[in-house]
Amino acid sequence: MEDLAKAAEKVATLMRLITTTGGFRLKYRITAGAGAMDPDGFERRDIYVECKGPDADLLLQNDGELLRSLEHVAAKMLRLEPDDHDRVSFDANGFKASRSRALREAAEEAIDEVEETGEPYRFSPMNSRERRMLHLFLRDSGLQTASSGEGPRRHVVLYPAGFRIPAERAFDSPDRRNRPRRRLPSSRY
Numbered sequence: 001m002e003d004l005a006k007a008a009e010k011v012a013t014l015m016r017l018i019t020t021t022g023g024f025r026l027k028y029r030i031t032a033g034a035g036a037m038d039p040d041g042f043e044r045r046d047i048y049v050e051c052k053g054p055d056a057d058l059l060l061q062n063d064g065e066l067l068r069s070l071e072h073v074a075a076k077m078l079r080l081e082p083d084d085h086d087r088v089s090f091d092a093n094g095f096k097a098s099r100s101r102a103l104r105e106a107a108e109e110a111i112d113e114v115e116e117t118g119e120p121y122r123f124s125p126m127n128s129r130e131r132r133m134l135h136l137f138l139r140d141s142g143l144q145t146a147s148s149g150e151g152p153r154r155h156v157v158l159y160p161a162g163f164r165i166p167a168e169r170a171f172d173s174p175d176r177r178n179r180p181r182r183r184l185p186s187s188r189y
Helices: 003-020 056-077 082-085 095-117 128-143
Strands: 027-032 047-052 086-094 146-148 153-161
Touching: 003 027, 003 056, 003 082, 027 086, 047 056, 047 128, 056 086, 056 095, 086 095, 095 128, 095 153, 128 146, 128 153
Parallel strands: 047 086
Antiparallel strands: 027 047, 146 153
């Protein structure tokens, strides 16, 4: 990514456009560099934008679809490669921290269920960032994860230890794109 200060200024310009021309009633704080951490401390970002205000809930409708859209627009504006899009993160009213906690709890419940039943556990479809988080939460369980599905139906599957997974579905590393996932309850709290 280009100089972080210049990149952060470009994101600030985008936010000013959204709040003035777009009419969104938002306050925002942009953090760049070492302090740019997701609210739960899960991952470091190069640029982290936290939004609050009367219209912050609009960003959270449809499981944070507008937040993800802002991230996508910012990544494109900064000319980031697709694999680097997660270097820019937007949040509103602690939504992502709450979602992270829900994913961690779902992962723990799935581990228990797979260990009890010996059957694979399929998560609900979710976006690629949440799938990645889920894979990371499940990584130390001793169980296997894999991707399944295509497009918006892509999800994570948790398999019992020793289960033979087709090679094209195996999850090799936390950096691999399109990781598998399982269905979760609605992310709105």
